[in-house]
Amino acid sequence: MIAGVFALATSTVSAQYLNQSAPFALILISDNDTVNGSALIACHEGAAIEGLCIGAVVVGAPTTAYTFNYSAAETVDPAIGVTGLLTYELSGGNFNVSSPMELVYNPASNVAVPLLTPSENGQEVAFDDQNMLAIAQYIDDTLAGSPNPYNPKLLYRWYVCTTYEGYTYQTLAWVLGNGTPQNPTCVKVDVLRVFS
Numbered sequence: 001m002i003a004g005v006f007a008l009a010t011s012t013v014s015a016q017y018l019n020q021s022a023p024f025a026l027i028l029i030s031d032n033d034t035v036n037g038s039a040l041i042a043c044h045e046g047a048a049i050e051g052l053c054i055g056a057v058v059v060g061a062p063t064t065a066y067t068f069n070y071s072a073a074e075t076v077d078p079a080i081g082v083t084g085l086l087t088y089e090l091s092g093g094n095f096n097v098s099s100p101m102e103l104v105y106n107p108a109s110n111v112a113v114p115l116l117t118p119s120e121n122g123q124e125v126a127f128d129d130q131n132m133l134a135i136a137q138y139i140d141d142t143l144a145g146s147p148n149p150y151n152p153k154l155l156y157r158w159y160v161c162t163t164y165e166g167y168t169y170q171t172l173a174w175v176l177g178n179g180t181p182q183n184p185t186c187v188k189v190d191v192l193r194v195f196s
């Protein structure tokens with residue numbers, strides 16, 4: 001059974017996600033009043049690379065449009081729902097290219113930084129029935145050694161932190177594992193999808 005789960009997890013990495021949702025904004029929900037209600041704005045981190053930066057809390061202010069790319073062909077785990085890629089369309093003078101979100105890891109930290117980079121692959125994400133952005137857990141390594149470490153559920157380990165991917169910005173971040181972020185600037189958030 002475990003082997004089958006690994007096979008499934010591996011096969012989905014190279015899946016194509018060509019069904020695309022309507023565009024939406026990403027809004028931060030937080031107990032922190034400064035952060036609560038801010039939009040996530042695509043911000044320049046390098047050539048054709050965007051971070052997800054915290055924008056101003058101005059109702060009606062222009063914000064970045066994202067889409068959710070998924071596959072209608074996929075079998076859905078009821079504990080997870082539909083998974084796919086969070087995508088942003090990078091537009092240049094004479095091109096448009098789909099840029100999915102991927103997580104960039106620093107082995108010295110438990111804080112990973114999502115970046116939007118032109119690619120066909122990225123980090124698989126899901127939106128729950130409250131439109132909250134999540135990442136799926138399949139194998140739970142805190143249960144390693146027990147008869148069944150397969151524990152599918154959605155995780156919401158989102159923060160905004162001062163990060164250093166190309167520029168020093170306050171960006172969305174993902175904390176690895178079930179501990180607290182070692183980066184002292186991190187503020188806990190959830191990420192809400194709001195269709196325009």
Ligand SMILES: *[C@@H]1O[C@H](CO)[C@@H](O)[C@H](O)[C@H]1NC(C)=O
Pocket residue numbers: 016017018019020069085087098099100119120121
């Ligand atoms: C997302 O879907 C659109 C529409 O099918 C497609 O043009 C785009 O390449 C897809 N992006 C990725 C990263 O698969």
Ligand SMILES: *[C@@H]1O[C@H](CO)[C@@H](O)[C@H](O)[C@H]1NC(C)=O
Pocket residue numbers: 018019072
């Ligand atoms: C996914 O895309 C295919 C091909 O365009 C279409 O036939 C199908 O209805 C779409 N499914 C959903 C759930 O949007």
Ligand SMILES: *[C@@H]1O[C@H](CO)[C@@H](O)[C@H](O)[C@H]1NC(C)=O
Pocket residue numbers: 029030031032033036037
């Ligand atoms: C966050 O903002 C929403 C509306 O934008 C509000 O309903 C909610 O009470 C706020 N939460 C906190 C903790 O201030």
Ligand SMILES: *[C@@H]1O[C@H](CO)[C@@H](O)[C@H](O)[C@H]1NC(C)=O
Pocket residue numbers: 032033034035187
């Ligand atoms: C709220 O967030 C702001 C912006 O990140 C930060 O400067 C401030 O320290 C946070 N407040 C608390 C109580 O964490």
Ligand SMILES: *[C@@H]1O[C@H](CO)[C@@H](O)[C@H](O)[C@H]1NC(C)=O
Pocket residue numbers: 091093094095096
């Ligand atoms: C890129 O997308 C925009 C908005 O959808 C569109 O107006 C423009 O014509 C596209 N450019 C190219 C080169 O396809």
